[in-house]
Structure formats: C-alpha cells, structure tokens
Amino acid sequence: MHENAGNMKENNQERIFNLLRRQGSLTKQEIGTSLGLSMPTTLANVNELMEQGILEEGEAIESTGGRRARKIQVNGKSGFCVGIDITTSQVGFAVTNLMGEVAAKKSMPLKFQDEPKVYEQIGGGLEQVIKRGRFKNKLLGVGISFPGIIDMQAERIVQSHIFGLEYVSLDRFHKIIPYPIIVENDANCLSFVELKAERSDYVYISLNRTVGGAIIQKGQLMTGDGFRTGEIGHMVLVPGGRICYCGKKGCADAYLSPNVLTEEASLDVFFARLQEGEEETAKVWDRYLEHLAILATNLRMALDMEIVIGGEVGAYLEPYMNVLRKKASEYDKFARDIDYLHSISASRREHTGALGASLLALEVFGSSIIK
Ligand SMILES: [Zn+2]
Known part of the structure; x- marks a missing residue:
C-alpha cells in the first residue's frame, strides 16, 4: 500500500515536472486540468517541488483584484544535462538547463578512433566544460551523439560505417564519464531539437553527410527490432541508381x-550560385528537391505524421519549401495541402548534434532531479 502511494506521488510529480518543462509556465488550475489531477493533489505536489527548488513562481496571472497569483514554472537553473557530439573531425559539447536553454558550448578538433587516449581526450573536454560552468553538483546526465547503430540495452555500438566499428562496448564511455549516460545515433539526437510541446509526433529527416532520420512518437524515439528505425538514407529511391x-x-x-x-x-557557395540564377546549379537543385519530395511523401504514406527536414541542407531549405511542397503534391494525392512538410528554420542552423544529445539526456534523466 505504502509503496504504491509513494510511487503514485512520485509519478504525479514527474508528470507535473515534465508538463511544465515542455509547456513553459502554467497556472495551478491548468496543471490540474492538463493532467486530470484534483486541486488538492496538484497543490500538494507543486508545493513539494517548489520546496525542493525544482519549480518556482513565474509571471503574474491577470486578475481583477486582491493578491495576484503567479504561474508556476520549472526553475531551469536547478539542473543541467550535457550533450557530446562525436563526428569525424571534431567533438562538440553543449550544456542545457532544465528548460532546454543552452548554458554553455565548446568544440574541439578531434579525429575519433576507438583508442583509450581518444576517449580520455573526450573525458577531459567534458570535465573542462563542467568545471568552467560549475555544473558538477547539478549535472543529471550526459547524452552522446554517435554516427552509428547503438544498442543501449546491450550497452554497445552495434555498427558504425563511418568509423569502421562493430560491437564496441559502451564501457569505454562509462570509464571516462562518471555520470549517467545515454548514447544515441546522431540523426536520432538531432531530431530532439524539434521536439516541442505542440509537436511530439513527427518524422525527422536529417540531410547530413550521412542521410538519416528518426521517428518520434509521443516524445519518444521509436527504436525497432535492431535499433535501425529511421535509417531512411538507405531506402532505395532509384532502382539501379547511384552507388551508396x-x-x-x-x-x-x-x-x-x-x-x-x-x-x-x-x-x-552552392546557395549563393542558386540565388544568382546559375543554370547548372538550378538544375542540380531541382533534381535534389524532386528526390527529397519522393522520400518525404513515401514517409508520409507509411507513417501519416508531420515531417521535419533538418540537417545541413535543412538549414537552407526554408525559402524553397513552396517548391518542395508543390513537387510533393505530385506524389501525394491524399492531402489537399502538403502542410505536413516543415524545414528547420535558418535560426536553428546552430542547433548541433551536441544540443540534440543534451536535449535527449534531458528527456531521459531530467526527472531524476525529483527526490
Ligand atoms: Zn545505402
């Protein structure tokens, strides 16, 4: 009995915490209504979280008189997560607070290899970031973005084409990182940059040096039988076509x-030439968008979800979305408008794998702050 009551309380506190983390600030009434909790239960849990310093009062609620009540929000600075992005040429770090706001960034040139000294360098970089921002006592967890297939249950990298690795134990990371860690495929990490209160189900297409993707359902990654969900870069678009x-x-x-x-x-340079109206560039871009339209509409047919296009090319896509939607309409006869296709906005260009990994860590470890 007691244990159940304890679990229920913890569960409600987690739900309140996660709701506010995603939505920003809400009134106590809104919290209760959103989660189907009675007012006394809501108040008791909110008060306890406020005593722990995890929640705080936010902006005042408009009122006609008397003492002005205030909205409740997560105290962002009460906890932090770090993301580490491992690529072929450098390692990036990003620290976010509990509201997903960037608190620190760093990158260092490093050619990743499965060698102890390389892991030590990554661990050293992490310690520097943590020390400089004095995050140590409030650090909840570390997310690592890695270009490969990751099996978190077996705690190993199953495969990484780009680094020529197979079956590498995540112990290598545990040895250098004395915090809870989650390692995830790079495209999967990037997809978390697009997770918002109003968007928790979507397909993410990552147009990076290795094209990938992720499927997010109810704010969680779909993993599949072999952790390969969203390997859309290897869906065949052109039978007998270019060698991959x-x-x-x-x-x-x-x-x-x-x-x-x-x-x-x-x-x-490419997009500058396109703007100048260079003919050959325009042809290349037109073919590119055609293939992208086919890929996106195939995914729509299979999953019937919003589609967000990111990665390096995604950052340049906004001015061409109407052209892309028009092409997509040729391949999708179900939709009246192709209003489900979105690009990440240019302002998100800086949103790197490290940020995505940090936001993923926040999803996984954020509520561990609740005592
Ligand atoms: Zn392929």
Whole structure:
C-alpha cells in the first residue's frame, strides 16, 4: 500500500515536472486540468517541488483584484544535462538547463578512433566544460551523439560505417564519464531539437553527410527490432541508381547527401550560385528537391505524421519549401495541402548534434532531479 502511494506521488510529480518543462509556465488550475489531477493533489505536489527548488513562481496571472497569483514554472537553473557530439573531425559539447536553454558550448578538433587516449581526450573536454560552468553538483546526465547503430540495452555500438566499428562496448564511455549516460545515433539526437510541446509526433529527416532520420512518437524515439528505425538514407529511391557508401545502388543517401550539391564547394557557395540564377546549379537543385519530395511523401504514406527536414541542407531549405511542397503534391494525392512538410528554420542552423544529445539526456534523466 505504502509503496504504491509513494510511487503514485512520485509519478504525479514527474508528470507535473515534465508538463511544465515542455509547456513553459502554467497556472495551478491548468496543471490540474492538463493532467486530470484534483486541486488538492496538484497543490500538494507543486508545493513539494517548489520546496525542493525544482519549480518556482513565474509571471503574474491577470486578475481583477486582491493578491495576484503567479504561474508556476520549472526553475531551469536547478539542473543541467550535457550533450557530446562525436563526428569525424571534431567533438562538440553543449550544456542545457532544465528548460532546454543552452548554458554553455565548446568544440574541439578531434579525429575519433576507438583508442583509450581518444576517449580520455573526450573525458577531459567534458570535465573542462563542467568545471568552467560549475555544473558538477547539478549535472543529471550526459547524452552522446554517435554516427552509428547503438544498442543501449546491450550497452554497445552495434555498427558504425563511418568509423569502421562493430560491437564496441559502451564501457569505454562509462570509464571516462562518471555520470549517467545515454548514447544515441546522431540523426536520432538531432531530431530532439524539434521536439516541442505542440509537436511530439513527427518524422525527422536529417540531410547530413550521412542521410538519416528518426521517428518520434509521443516524445519518444521509436527504436525497432535492431535499433535501425529511421535509417531512411538507405531506402532505395532509384532502382539501379547511384552507388551508396553502404554498397547498394540507388539509396536516398546517394541523392540527398549535401555532397550531391557541393562537390568541392560549400553549401554557402552552392546557395549563393542558386540565388544568382546559375543554370547548372538550378538544375542540380531541382533534381535534389524532386528526390527529397519522393522520400518525404513515401514517409508520409507509411507513417501519416508531420515531417521535419533538418540537417545541413535543412538549414537552407526554408525559402524553397513552396517548391518542395508543390513537387510533393505530385506524389501525394491524399492531402489537399502538403502542410505536413516543415524545414528547420535558418535560426536553428546552430542547433548541433551536441544540443540534440543534451536535449535527449534531458528527456531521459531530467526527472531524476525529483527526490
Ligand atoms: Zn545505402
């Protein structure tokens, strides 16, 4: 009996905490209504969380007289998570507070290899970030974005094409990181940048050097039988088409990686040329959008969800969304408008894998702050 009552209380506090973390500030009445809790239960739990310093009073509620009540919000500074983004050329770090706001950032050039000294360098970088921001006593967990297939149950990296790895134990990370950790595929981590109160079900397409994706349902990652959900870069778009780095022909990756646009120049240069109206560039871009429209509408057919397009190319996509939607309408005869297709906005260009990994850690470890 007692144990159940204890669990229930903890559960309600977690629910209140997560609701406010995602929604910002709410009145006590709104909290109760959203979660189906009675007023006395809501008040008791809110008060306890306020005593712990996890919740605080926010803006005043408009009122006609008397003492002005205030909305309740999460005290962002009461806890922090760190994200680490491991790529082929550098390691990025991002610290976010409980509201998902960036508190610190850092990156260091590092060529990742499965070698003890490389892990030690990553651990050293992490300690620097934590020390400089004095986050140590409030650190709840660390998320690691890694380009590969990760099995968190077996605690191992199953495979990483890009680093040529198979079956690497996550003990390597545990040894250098004395905090709770979650390691996740890079595209999966990136997808968390788009998780919002009003958007908790969506497909994320990551147009990065390796094209990937993630499917988020009710704010959680779908994992699948072999942790490969969302490996959309290797869906065949063109039978017998271009060779993909995975060895197959015609994969989406071979048509939608930024490499297709840049050859030796950068994406900035490519889009500048496009703006200037260069003919060959316009042709390349038109074909790119065509393939993207096919991929996106196929995903829509399978999943019937909102689709968010991010990654390096996603950051440049906003001005071309209408063209993309028009192309998509040729492949989707169910929808009247292609209003389910979104790009990340240009202001999110800075939203790196490290931020995504940190936000994922917040989803996983955030409520561990509740005593
Ligand atoms: Zn492939």
